[in-house]
Structure formats: C-alpha cells, structure tokens
Amino acid sequence: MPHHRLGAADFWINGGDIMQSSLKRMLVGGGFFSGTLVVAVVGYRLAGWNWLDSIYMVIITIFGVGFGEIGPMTPSLRIFTMAVIISGCSSVAYILGGFLQMITEGEIKRVLGVRRMKREIDLLTDHVIICGYGRIGQILAHQMEVAHQPFVLIDNDDHRVAQAESKGFLVQMGSAADENILEAAGIMRAKYLATVLPDDAINVFITLTARGLNPQLIILARGEYLSTEKKLLQAGADRVVSPAAIGALRMSHMITHPAARDFLEQDDGRNSLNELLAQIDIQVEELAIAPGSNLTGATVGSVQVRGKGTFVVVALRKAAGSTVIHPDNETFLEEGDTLIVMGHKGDIPKFARHYANKRQMQYRGAKFSRRQK
CATH class of the missing domain: 3.40.50.720 (NAD(P)-binding Rossmann-like Domain)
Incomplete structure (x- = not known):
C-alpha cells in the first residue's frame, strides 16, 4: 500500500524523512567538491598558469594520478596544492560515505516502494x-x-x-x-x-x-x-x-445482562448478530434505492406492504448520510436512500428483482436489470 512520492517538490515535502540524512550528506559533499575544483583552478590561474594547465593540474592532484607538477611551483603554491589534495579527497570520501549509507540502510529500495505505493493510492x-x-x-x-x-x-x-x-x-x-x-x-x-x-x-x-x-x-x-x-x-x-464510553457500556451490559451476553457471544466467541440471525434463516440486509428505481417516491409503509410480510424495515439511511431508526411508515423514499431491512434470506433479492426499474436497482452490491425479472 502506498506512500507519497512523485516529482522533486513532492519528494522533498514528504520523502525527506526517508533519505534526508544520506542525501543531505551527498549533496553537502558534492557542493564542497565542486567548490574545491573551482577555487583550485582559479588559484593556479592566478599563479600564472594558463586555463588548460590549471584544470589539468587540479584533476591529477585531486584524483591522485601523480604525474608531477607541470609548471613552476613556489612554496606558497605547494602549500596551496596540499590544501587542494586534502579538500578534494575529503569531499570525495564524504560523498562515498553518504552513498554507502544509503545502500546499507536500504533507502533506495524503500523509495522505490514509496513510489509504487503512491501509484496505488492514486488509483x-x-x-x-x-x-x-x-x-x-x-x-x-x-x-x-x-x-x-x-x-x-x-x-x-x-x-x-x-x-x-x-x-x-x-x-x-x-x-x-x-x-x-x-x-x-x-x-x-x-x-x-x-x-x-x-x-x-x-x-x-x-x-x-x-x-x-x-x-x-x-x-x-x-x-x-x-x-x-x-x-x-x-x-x-x-x-x-x-x-x-463504549467499553464502560459493554462492561455494564456484561454485568446486568449476563444471559444476553452469553447468547450474543456464542459460536466460538463470535458476537456477530447477523451470523446468529442467519442460523434461524433471518438476515439483516441493505436495499439501495438507485436512480430511476420504481420505489422512488414510495413510502416506507408501502414498501413493507409490497414485501407481503417477508421483511420489516428497521432503519433508513438517507442519501445525505443521516440514519433514521424505526422510520415512520409515511416517510417517502428518495434516490440514494438505503433501507436496512430484516427478513428471511432469499426474500429480499426476490423483492428487489420484482421492483427493479428499466435501468437498475442495487441490492447489496448486485445489480438487477429488467431482463432479470
């Protein structure tokens, strides 16, 4: 499952915690190394060397090739060359240390996982x-x-x-x-x-x-x-x-209603009321009123009448999100409402198919078309 990383700005907003130490170390080392190169070249140029000789001298000095000096070396220039060697080698070692830290901590692998996770979240x-x-x-x-x-x-x-x-x-x-x-x-x-x-x-x-x-x-x-x-x-x-509050109420119920507690907690400790009702062929289900349903505009009471006693409406969840327990029989149904009903297994799907509209009516995630009638 995903993290958030995509793009440079996005990476630094949320991915800094993952690679902050090692990347910062590599960036600092890289900046110091670049600065050393520039200062060294300028230093040799000021000593009277041409640009090509200055760059060549810096390269063979920092990377330890050891070809020897290619121009006149004064005592001050020798001290400057030693400083360039120390500075250049130290910055390279610092960069390599940050890279090795990144590998040993598995950060590269983690960042790849973060990007995969980001793609999954986006879907x-x-x-x-x-x-x-x-x-x-x-x-x-x-x-x-x-x-x-x-x-x-x-x-x-x-x-x-x-x-x-x-x-x-x-x-x-x-x-x-x-x-x-x-x-x-x-x-x-x-x-x-x-x-x-x-x-x-x-x-x-x-x-x-x-x-x-x-x-x-x-x-x-x-x-x-x-x-x-x-x-x-x-x-x-x-x-x-x-x-x-929920914990206190449950403990109170265990004390004051031990018989009900034993009933609800039977079947190897499972306390799912729906599973217990299923044992006596009764189920609590959801009946969604899809757009264009023939039940749109009907009342709760008329739906129960049409059900011919096969189920009862125990609650109504309105499209706006509110839930009405034991809704009044005169309550009208609207598109997007969901009836929570209790009845015999198999009867509710039959009812849904019978009153399906020309397009569809949803019942617990299934869709019924007019051709299924």
Whole structure:
C-alpha cells in the first residue's frame, strides 16, 4: 500500500524523512567538491598558469594520478596544492560515505516502494483514510482488510509505519493535520476519514483540515473526553466515538445482562448478530434505492406492504448520510436512500428483482436489470 512520492517538490515535502540524512550528506559533499575544483583552478590561474594547465593540474592532484607538477611551483603554491589534495579527497570520501549509507540502510529500495505505493493510492476512489495506527487504528485497519474495504493509513511514527507496511497496507507517512499529507492520501477521492489518535486536540484539527479539503467526506472522530464531542462536531465530524464510553457500556451490559451476553457471544466467541440471525434463516440486509428505481417516491409503509410480510424495515439511511431508526411508515423514499431491512434470506433479492426499474436497482452490491425479472 502506498506512500507519497512523485516529482522533486513532492519528494522533498514528504520523502525527506526517508533519505534526508544520506542525501543531505551527498549533496553537502558534492557542493564542497565542486567548490574545491573551482577555487583550485582559479588559484593556479592566478599563479600564472594558463586555463588548460590549471584544470589539468587540479584533476591529477585531486584524483591522485601523480604525474608531477607541470609548471613552476613556489612554496606558497605547494602549500596551496596540499590544501587542494586534502579538500578534494575529503569531499570525495564524504560523498562515498553518504552513498554507502544509503545502500546499507536500504533507502533506495524503500523509495522505490514509496513510489509504487503512491501509484496505488492514486488509483483509489471511495476509500477510507485512517489517521493513526495505534491500538484503535490497528483494529480498524484489520476490520477494513477483512471487509475488503480499500483504505490508506496515515502515521508519523517510523516504527508503526514499518509495521503497517510489513502487513501490506497502504501507508502515507507524515502528520494527518498536514494538507499535503491528506491530499497525498487521496482525500479528494475518499468517502470516509477516521481520525483515531489519542489526542483530542489533534483530532479536532485533523477534522477541521479534512472538512475544508472535502466537504462531502464522512468523518468519524475519536474523542477521549465527553467534553470534546461538541468541539469535534463543530469542527465537521459526522460521528464521534468514545472508546472509553463504549467499553464502560459493554462492561455494564456484561454485568446486568449476563444471559444476553452469553447468547450474543456464542459460536466460538463470535458476537456477530447477523451470523446468529442467519442460523434461524433471518438476515439483516441493505436495499439501495438507485436512480430511476420504481420505489422512488414510495413510502416506507408501502414498501413493507409490497414485501407481503417477508421483511420489516428497521432503519433508513438517507442519501445525505443521516440514519433514521424505526422510520415512520409515511416517510417517502428518495434516490440514494438505503433501507436496512430484516427478513428471511432469499426474500429480499426476490423483492428487489420484482421492483427493479428499466435501468437498475442495487441490492447489496448486485445489480438487477429488467431482463432479470
């Protein structure tokens, strides 16, 4: 999964941390070597030598060819020649040291991987950006991988970045509060951003920056303190999640509802309600109202009536992103809405095919045309 590197300017913005020490060393050495050449040639020229002899003398002196002097050498010129030898050899050794450092640290290989990662990120659309690869970020990344949901991680810690890269994840190294880093992670094409850093102030700043870059982005923010929730929402977060509150509620439920806990945690520790419902031939599914669907303009109640009791509507996610639990039967459906329904397996696909329009109607990622009726 990708990093951000393409072009010289782009490289220095985000790639400096990768090759900064060795490249800087090589550049400094190269600059000193070039300066030595210029000063040496000018020095011999001022001593009365012509340009060709001056350049020739500098070359055989610095590279240790040892052909001997080709012109008159005064004591001061001999001292100058010794300084040229020391300066030239030192700068060459400095350059070689930086190059060897680059090779031994595997930086060339890493930069190539960074550019490959950049190309992969550039191909992503409707992906998830996860800011922070700490404890919560690692769990979230694992769940996205299991769900086959494309995502990009952002973190500024070398160890965590290396850990994520070893798992094959797309990673953008740097601060998620930096607009350049967010743009490199494809924020303009992303659908979700989850900022899960343990610092509420940074999460607020990341939320503000992300919202300014992409007003359509769905932002999920972590809040360690309840007092931060309002600030995150004002900054532009769509949802605020408090790990501490969720953990406390779950522990409370374990204490006050032990029977329900045992039921939900059966089947080798899996607590997926959908899997348990499947055992009794019931499934929770999503029914998307695609553009041009025959259900556009219908009410929630009429959809349940058309279903002839094979399912019930438990929630409605509006096209704007809000979710209504137990929607009123008189609520009208619009293009882009998604009904969350519960019913017998197989009945919902039949219903979707029956009411498909001339173009298409989406059902859990499948598309049904009129010819499928």
